[in-house]
Amino acid sequence: MKFNQQGVALIQVLLITAIMTVLALYLSNTAKEQVAIAQLSNDKAQGQVNIQGAQAEVLFALFTEKKQLTSRLTNDTSNSEIKKMWNFHDEIFTLPSGVQVKIQDQSGLLNAHYLERDLIKKLLEYQGQSSSQADTMIDSLLDWQDIDNIKRANGAEFSQYGTLDRIRNGMVPDISDFKYVKDMTPELLDILLENTTMFRKGNFNPMNSPQTLLNALVGKTTAERVLSERSDKTLTRRRFKEITGLDENEEMFFATSNYLSMELINIIGQSRAKRRLTFDLQPYAEQDQPPINILSNRD
Template sequence: MTKNNSGAALIIVLFVVALAATLAVEMSSRMMVLVNKNSILQEHQQAKWYGYAAEALAKQALIQTKKDDKEIVNLKQPWAQEEATFPVEGGTISGQISDLQACLNLNAFRAKPNANSADKLPEIHGVFLRLLDKLDEVESLPLENSQEELADTLLDWLDKDDNRRPEGAEEDEYLSREIPYLTANHFLASISELRTIKGFNPLIVERLLPYICIIPGSDLFEINVNTILPEQAHLLAALLATDTEIAEQILSEREPEGWSDIDKFISDANEKLPKKLKKDNKQFVVNSEYFQLIANTTFAESRFRMTTMMKIKDNKVSILARKFGGDVDE
């Protein structure tokens, strides 16, 4: 073999070795990526299972509450404890349960109007208008038009017909947009749907959040006066058609265990209200069936958030809806 041939062979050998080394490094890098990806997926899955564990604990808290007293739900019971973080193997679990009957269920816009109602509107329509008015008194609402338009467009979005309310909006409004879409004419599934309705800009939704909620598939309009928080006094005032100061007084005099029955609440409220509540009032209750859990969990470097809506009846808890990730208002 000549020197030239020997040099060429050496170059080929070195090239093959370099190529093999490059391929080995590439394969090793890809393997590391796959290992890391698999590890992250496993961590996320474990954090998710911790979320289900929080859900199981919430169910037990609700069942125990009903076993202790099936007639009353109040803020002194096990379900209403403040959010706490519990250490678990490799991570943490925290959760907070709230009463979905301590806020304005917007799906009640689909309820049939009261038989004695002159305007043929669901009862929540007037309550919603009064709530908007009270929030506007504290700090002007960033409304694009009127409060009546906000209530009417929400009603048009939810109701079963295509008849436009005086200040509302039906399909012609939404079909004329750059990206057209139809009105739902059905229950809301999430608060985030409000952002698709005319007039409900992000600032309006943010102001409303402490007072509104969604009960999936239900037009229930029963407010538990034992679980309304003091900071929700505007909501109680709107429900009672009175001043916020009077609502604050009523809540401040509520016993820690709440009112024992609705007649006691009506009696106490009527001592302060200029317009007395009727004794057969169906709008207020002292019991609840619908609750929401917001669970936050961690495992290693993974974080997981789950929102669960539940109904408890006959000491059995059923899951109405789950949402993974995001914020509660999304």
């Protein structure tokens, strides 16, 4: 009888030990998860702080330095480290804080609100569309945004949209709005998202255009020469004219504009902080005019 009692007691001890072990493991894992969550939140907050600081540094440089590329071949006496790294064609450069930055000159993109037929047609044809298909898409894009219901020769107004109760009939608030345009495909929409903007004012500057748009405008071989010199930061207005055969006119001007988009990314541990904003710089603003006008801001 005594041995049976000892056996029962041993089993009880083992059960209690097992339960306590499981509980301890659970509490340990819970504590690890809480620490991981706290660390993730801390990293996220630090990333946002780093991005805010990087944004201020880049904006200060844009206000105080000339918006031009700097290489070992240029005679530039600027002490700005950011100027030595930056570019205006959406290529990543990394600040000492670890924040990755991309700046895209809006004048290097096609105007989504006021489509330049010749330029947008070259882009569409480079994507494999025939001349007539490109004309149809361009007219449909124009009809989508004009304020009337008069169909262009190859376009589409309300009567051609059987599944929609209305069409935009006004300037699009976002490029993604083009997905509703008649015969639009996901592939074409991606091309428009990459190569058009709602925020371009004034002349077109192909020196800062994306590779796809450059390929369409001057051919792949010529575009590769431009991209090579641009990457080396040796591309000048004169060299761009020599390489491409393009020349400045009332619609095309080879100078970086004050309308820019900037994307900032900071990765810390498992956290990724990101901000994308588009803005208009006014370095000579007076009185009550703001020196910077934020046109779009997305975290």
